[in-house]
Amino acid sequence: MKIYFSWTILGCLFIFIGIDIWKNNGGKLHYSYVSSGGGVILIIFGIFMVYHSRAKKKQFPGKYYKCLNCGNIHPSNEISELKCPECKGEIENLKGFFRRNPDKR
Ligand SMILES: [Zn+2]
Numbered sequence: 001m002k003i004y005f006s007w008t009i010l011g012c013l014f015i016f017i018g019i020d021i022w023k024n025n026g027g028k029l030h031y032s033y034v035s036s037g038g039g040v041i042l043i044i045f046g047i048f049m050v051y052h053s054r055a056k057k058k059q060f061p062g063k064y065y066k067c068l069n070c071g072n073i074h075p076s077n078e079i080s081e082l083k084c085p086e087c088k089g090e091i092e093n094l095k096g097f098f099r100r101n102p103d104k105r
Contacts, residue, residue, distance in 0.1 A: 007053035014046030062093035 021027040021039030028034070034042075060076040067074070069089025084091050098104065 007049050011046045011049030011051075011053065014042050014049060016046075018042030018044075018046055062095045064094040065091040066094045066097050067091050 017029065018039045018041070021029065021034050022036050022043065023039075024036075026033065026035045027039070029038075060079065063076055065074050065076060065079060066072070067084035067087065067089050068091065069084060070087045072084065072086060073094060074085060074091065079085055079091065082091055083089065092100070
């Protein structure tokens with residue numbers, strides 16, 4: 001999860017720098033001149049990076065997942081599909097799990 005987080009930060013930084021350069025109609029980045037067009041490219045690149053990290057997050061939005069079959073809890077970095085890595089049972093996002101399944105409390 002840490003890598004997606006840093007991608008979002010990096011993307012936001014790119015957008016921020018890009019907007020700054022674009023607004024000033026060109027600017028300096030690491031002692032080299034960047035045109036306003038270069039700023040726009042930075043913005044697009046930044047949006048792409050943020051979007052990319054969001055798309056990854058969407059697949060497993062929760063930090064922890066509970067298996068409906070064996071009841072074990074697994075962090076999202078341990079699972080690659082919506083199945084329990086131990087028993088291949090159905091898993092559900094732990095966030096709000098007991099609200100959706102009050103009988104399993
Ligand atoms: Zn299981």
